[in-house]
Amino acid sequence: MSKNVRHFLDLNDISGETLKAILSHAHALKKQKFNPPQIFQGLSLAMVFDKRSTRTRMSFEVAMKQLGGHTIVMNMEEMQIGGAESIEDTANVVSGFVDAVMVRMSDHDKLCEFASYTSIPVINGLTDHSHPCQIMADLMTIEEKLGSVGGKKIAWFGDYNNVTRTFVQAAPIWGFDLAISCPKDLQPDNVNNDNVAFVNDASQAAQGADVIVTDTWTSMGQEGKNIDKFMPHQVNAGLMAKAKDNAIFMHCMPIHQNEEVTDDVLASPACVIYDEAENRLHAQKAILAWCLEEAGVLVQDSFDFEAE
Ligand code: CP
Numbered sequence: 001m002s003k004n005v006r007h008f009l010d011l012n013d014i015s016g017e018t019l020k021a022i023l024s025h026a027h028a029l030k031k032q033k034f035n036p037p038q039i040f041q042g043l044s045l046a047m048v049f050d051k052r053s054t055r056t057r058m059s060f061e062v063a064m065k066q067l068g069g070h071t072i073v074m075n076m077e078e079m080q081i082g083g084a085e086s087i088e089d090t091a092n093v094v095s096g097f098v099d100a101v102m103v104r105m106s107d108h109d110k111l112c113e114f115a116s117y118t119s120i121p122v123i124n125g126l127t128d129h130s131h132p133c134q135i136m137a138d139l140m141t142i143e144e145k146l147g148s149v150g151g152k153k154i155a156w157f158g159d160y161n162n163v164t165r166t167f168v169q170a171a172p173i174w175g176f177d178l179a180i181s182c183p184k185d186l187q188p189d190n191v192n193n194d195n196v197a198f199v200n201d202a203s204q205a206a207q208g209a210d211v212i213v214t215d216t217w218t219s220m221g222q223e224g225k226n227i228d229k230f231m232p233h234q235v236n237a238g239l240m241a242k243a244k245d246n247a248i249f250m251h252c253m254p255i256h257q258n259e260e261v262t263d264d265v266l267a268s269p270a271c272v273i274y275d276e277a278e279n280r281l282h283a284q285k286a287i288l289a290w291c292l293e294e295a296g297v298l299v300q301d302s303f304d305f306e307a308e
């Protein structure tokens with residue numbers, strides 16, 4: 001990985017102290033929603049996608065622009081990298097044009113390879129391996145709704161995917177317990193994490209939980225797969241009733257209606273998915289601020305990561 005460049009590729013690569021500081025900066029920036037500090041003036045972010053996106057694309061674009069910066073959005077299929085151009089050449093060329101780049105692509109190793117060649121920060125906007133920006137917004141939402149994340153019980157249901165994997169990374173950093181209810185054949189055998197438990201009975205996984213969370217059973221690129229085996233892990237009103245009275249329901253979205261979660265849960269007061277989606281914006285601002293600060297770019301205001 002390039003020296004002295006602050007990439008945001010996986011939560012595991014970054015110290016817990018830094019991640020918590022980024023999160024408190026996100027809360028502070030949310031409070032400045034209507035008076036955003038113009039700290040990204042003169043800075044540009046490129047966004048490169050080889051998959052669909054609504055929240056990630058919009059939140060990064062609005063985050064840069066509200067703080068005075070610029071964005072350029074590229075579809076990987078239309079870039080030369082989608083043809084014959086090498087990852088190394090693309091990384092070097094992009095580094096000459098913009099100050100940071102966010103990439104959404106399937107292959108996490110290729111993303112890391114790309115980052116190893118750039119002289120600018122690279123942000124993981126979702127790979128098949130992980131989705132760190134999403135989990136920053138999710139943890140921010142839990143802090144907002146429940147006061148803190150440490151010591152809470154988060155119960156995950158359904159697929160074991162990029163979002164689950166990032167929750168697994170986050171659990172020891174923030175000190176929450178993560179109960180995972182997913183089909184047995186998807187349970188990895190390499191999770192040596194005292195904060196994480198695989199619970200085969202969904203009701204038991206939900207018992208006493210502060211947060212119930214799920215994601216689609218069909219991640220992008222897996223279209224057409226058989227989803228029958230996920231049914232015992234569906235989030236429905238009966239499952240929510242096992243959680244604490246003040247438990248919240250979260251989902252990174254997009255939702256596949258009446259598959260991973262039923263409409264009654266989505267319509268209930270426990271459902272905080274739209275606040276969770278909005279928090280992508282505030283979390284993105286803080287992630288960008290951290291990445292750009294170390295890139296040697298002079299930002300107008302100094303970053304005070306202390307909680308307010
Ligand atoms: N949650 C999320 O990453 O949404 P998008 O796919 O719309 O960006």
Ligand code: NVA
Nearest residue numbers: 161215219220252253
């Ligand atoms: N697991 C989902 C997340 C979408 C934001 C996917 O990869 O499609």
